Amino acid sequence: MNKKSRDNSKSPLRMTRQRRVILDELRKVTSHPTADEIYNMVRRRLPGISLGTVYRNLEILSGNGMIQKIESSGSARRYDGNVKIHYHVRCVRCGRVDDLPLSTLPVLERAVRKGCGYEILGYSLEFVGICPNCGKLPKTKKERQDKNGTQRK
Amino acid sequence: MNKKSRDNSKSPLRMTRQRRVILDELRKVTSHPTADEIYNMVRRRLPGISLGTVYRNLEILSGNGMIQKIESSGSARRYDGNVKIHYHVRCVRCGRVDDLPLSTLPVLERAVRKGCGYEILGYSLEFVGICPNCGKLPKTKKERQDKNGTQRK
DNA sequence: TTTGGTGCAAATTCTTTGCATCTCT
């Protein structure tokens, strides 16, 4: 984790065709695709690419701050070509992730830095809800069963 | 799996020995164990229990609001016997999760409910940092490579 | 009794890796 600015022990990022196309495809959409979805998007342009390469590149690109990893509620990891700080809502039914029009948020970290013993690096915040599409559908079997689920709020 | 309060279509939760012991063990600790760790804790009392049963019960218990699921940063799911609302810090190095002495937090949801199209159910918030133990150790190989990582803050 | 629960093992899903071969810079 760190810095391009201060780490000169690293070679520069090599821009292979695969890497360029992955980055390009990811920047074209706002759908926060999973690795597999990206694989399929990229495959239209580079039929021979492998899923492993997609995973490796997503890891490298996010490691370099060129894309953003969105990992949370137990489901498949998603990626975001938009690196600016912003927040997401995840649909508990279909897993879809959307951006939130939330400009600023209170500095949560300050409240935490006091005596918890950890060196706080940041926080991850994600809203959960039901997307417009799923809102129209009846509840899933699992939801009917679930009285409470992961505690939220 | 389900309702006690408002859903009368469901049978009440049957308290099997396995379920009772899992709940009991989980309530004894504050370490936010993973399913596998819970499996090992429970096994000391019920040597014949299977991991599948542990998973099934953790799912049912959290579905009934009797325990809390903590799922986030891509690593193994963890469980918390403390159902009261509180927040966690996760160590980015060792994955350990601790409670945070954070009393209240601003009502984040209000800011979001406006036009995002979702029916907001809540949010999940987790702090990330380096725990006291890991703070003493040198960086991992992975950390040295990672110039940025999942965007946070 | 009867309905849900259990143990076991196999199956899934998502992600990572070893290795021989290529290819950017």
Added chain:
DNA sequence: AGAGATGCAAAGAATTTGCACCAAA
């Protein structure tokens, strides 16, 4: 040239599930 990247396939880790038998209520 040579570090780093790729494709392929196999390996992993975490979690879920089918099924025949068992046990709470």
